[in-house]
Amino acid sequence: MLVRFKNLLDMAARLRGENGCPWDQKQTVESMAKNIVDEAREVEEAIQEGDYEHISEEMGDLLFNLIMIAQIASEDGKFDMATVMGKIAEKIVARHTWVFGTDTAKTPEEAVELWMKNKAKEK
Numbered sequence: 479m480l481v482r483f484k485n486l487l488d489m490a491a492r493l494r495g496e497n498g499c500p501w502d503q504k505q506t507v508e509s510m511a512k513n514i515v516d517e518a519r520e521v522e523e524a525i526q527e528g529d530y531e532h533i534s535e536e537m538g539d540l541l542f543n544l545i546m547i548a549q550i551a552s553e554d555g556k557f558d559m560a561t562v563m564g565k566i567a568e569k570i571v572a573r574h575t576w577v578f579g580t581d582t583a584k585t586p587e588e589a590v591e592l593w594m595k596n597k598a599k600e601k
Contacts, residue, residue, distance in 0.1 A: 486542060487559060490549040507550050513543045573597055 493502035517540040524532040545559065552558035573596045576583035583589040 486545050487549070490542070490545045493546075494549055494553065502546070505546065505550060507547055507554070507556075510543060510547050510550070514540070514547070517543050572600070 490502075493499045494505075517536065521533065521536040521540055524536045544562075548557070548559040548562055571578045573593050575581040575596055576589060576592055581592055583592050
């Protein structure tokens with residue numbers, strides 16, 4: 479799985495590179511925003527249809543658009559995918575204190591309550 483993810487990162491760099499795709503080379507973080515919304519909507523529609531093959535395909539489209547944004551941001555010296563992954567890992571651990579810490583949540587409602595409490599601490 480890690481090799482496949484690395485391959486996607488490499489593809490984004492190649493598409494944006496010197497001999498890459500003119501359309502991809504032209505994109506900016508801002509120009510990619512509509513793609514993210516469109517692809518997320520397509521994931522939602524596939525979920526509503528209950529078509530798991532289609533869900534998988536649309537999730538791939540959304541993921542690659544996110545990878546492209548990270549590639550563009552990296553080229554601009556803003557952040558890279560490693561930063562994105564590190565930040566979300568930290569957030570998940572910080573908000574799931576009943577899994578990664580000492581709190582206890584035995585019901586979904588208790589988990590949501592702790593999640594909200596932990597999220598509020600971040601503000």
